Amino acid sequence: MAIYNKINERKAPSNTKGPTVWIRENLFSTPLNVALTILGIMVLFWVIPPFVKWAYINANFAGTTREDCTSGGACWVFIRMKIDMFMYGFYPSELRWRINTVYGLFFVLMAAFKYLKSPLLKVALAHVYFIVGFLLVHGGFFGIEMVPTDKWGGLMLTIMVAAVGIVCAFPIGVLLALGRASHLPIIKSISVTYIEFIRGVPLITILFMSSIILPLFFPEGVTFDKLLRALIGIAMFEAAYIAENIRGGLQSIPKGQFEAADAIGLSYWQKMFLVILPQALKVAIPNLLSVAISLFQDTTLVLIIGLFDLLAMVRLSAADSYWLGYETEGYVFVTFIFWFFCYSMSTFSQKLEKRFNTNLR
């Protein structure tokens, strides 16, 4: 019988785990890495403490006048005094509850979407929401006071332009994508021409076209609101981008799906709307969300044709002779708002992408 000597168990090597090892491997593994880490820390020190000092420690929050900003940091009083203009533009203050109601109804709509099963009902409800929303914001019916569109502005206008742009562009985009994927040569070439033309020119030229040339296209007496003209331009522009992304989704659908739908005798529209598009849209959703993000960013361009969106409102307020010199605060504030909206959307789209990816496996 062999004799085994018991060897004492060895401790786990100390240099493979723990925070010090992590720091050594991730921050100081090579001389180059050491240099990069030092550089990174320098960048952080150079950016963060001055900003925090300016925006928080030395900042002025209380007060109502320019004279209350004494400590040398940011003057958030300016934002506080102008916040109504940033949010609602020149919308009459006693009627702002109407806009807030529309915001509130959006959450009701989202909650309803969660519990409703039928897609048709969802679409119908969304339509009702848009009509009610428009009637509430615009007014001019049942004795509700009308607010002309040149009073609209601020974040409310930004959100409205982005939302209406997407909603109107979407059906056109679907039709264009189907047209581009079609076998009918004339329909295909019309779709391709439209999509490539729009994608080849900057949005600003389309906005110029819709605001200057569009009135010439219609008979004398037919006038379009400035906002409506901008919306037409934006919807035309965005439809082409939506079409391209849906086309990407359509291309990812295996040929067998088309053949199977044909084999069971579905018509073209039944085939597309019941079989192909539900699958294609699902693939396209993450990309469509990035279209939505870029549309949200592009809404700022309406200030060039004279609408007062959030950015234009901030520019206008900063030019107020009483508050002169506080435009930095204004720009930091809009930057934060835009960043917050876009970053939330892009995080959401990345999440969706991951979820859909696992479904495909």
Place this chain on the structure above:
Amino acid sequence: MLALLRNQKIRGIFFQLLTVIGLVAFLWYIGSNTVANIEQRGIQTGFGFLDGTAGFGIDQSPIAYTEENTHGRVFVVGLLNTLIIAFVGILCATIVGLLIGVLRLSNNWLIARLAKAYIDFFRNIPLLLQILFWYNVVLRAMPNPKQSFNFFDIFFINNRGLYFPLPEYNATFFTILASVIGAFVASIVLNTWANRRKLATGKDFMVFPFAIGMFILFPILAYFIGGSHLNFSYPELMGFNFKGGKTLSPEFLALTFALTIYTATFIAEAVRSGIEAVSHGQKEAAISLGFSPYQALKLVVLPQAIRIAIPPIINQYLNLIKNSSLATAVGYPEIVTVFAGTSLNQVGQAIEIISMTMLVYLIISLIVSAILNWFNHKMKIQER
């Protein structure tokens, strides 16, 4: 009749005919209204306005331009300025984008996080907001010329722009320029020769030190050969403003900064996804064949990553060119600002002017997509 309607071919023709009729009717409606409106408002038509005197000045023009020049010349000046901003923007955005993209994949945790923060931050802020921020908050808030920031008496920054010296265009300057081009060509020739020799004999040749040597030695020799008269024109404060040297206007700088920073985030993402798209097994296989990590990156991973990353990067170049039209918000005199802006206001012929502007961008887009198609074709995997 019913059977005819059920025939797929006939139905296809029928629907297309219907579409064409609808489209033609729509265009005819628009066209006749436009003609009537133009007549009623007394707007001129045709391209005769291009020969009319513009009557307004443009403060930055790469070619000679005065107020007496025509609208046609305004168009050319605007186009050239668009091309300048596009070229500078693409160059800077590529450099910054590649750098951030590589840092994003760094082993260094802190650096990778900082690069990601940069991308997540600037990508989610509208470009127009960034342009206005740089212009209004940073560059226009600089001190006036008398108190400008002074870097070694050579560079000056103030609220009228960035001033830097420019060499005088004499014989020495052109000799040095030629020598730099010569060094560049010689390096390429040397590299080709070294590669060919390596394939034939397996012998290595260190091209890099030789190339660096040529880039240093050639200009020095050229300086003496060309007569050693390299004079610089320095910016100097004369009265209320600087004279001499070269000026980059705040409009140009704001636009360049914003376009560079914004587009670089997209280029960095393209670089990252290109490198990450190369399957990990490729790198492992290369290393198990005895490649060093650097060789594996250079010879195995990068050639595959480039094929994936270049098409989105070229698309970003196109976006940058189109986005340069936002210059109109700060007044940099490119085509949308001076031609579709000032000229349009003076002449009032919106249809002609907007169409010409759109055509310029369309042609640029077509050229860029032709390049993209050529690249895709060239890079297509050759299956045997």
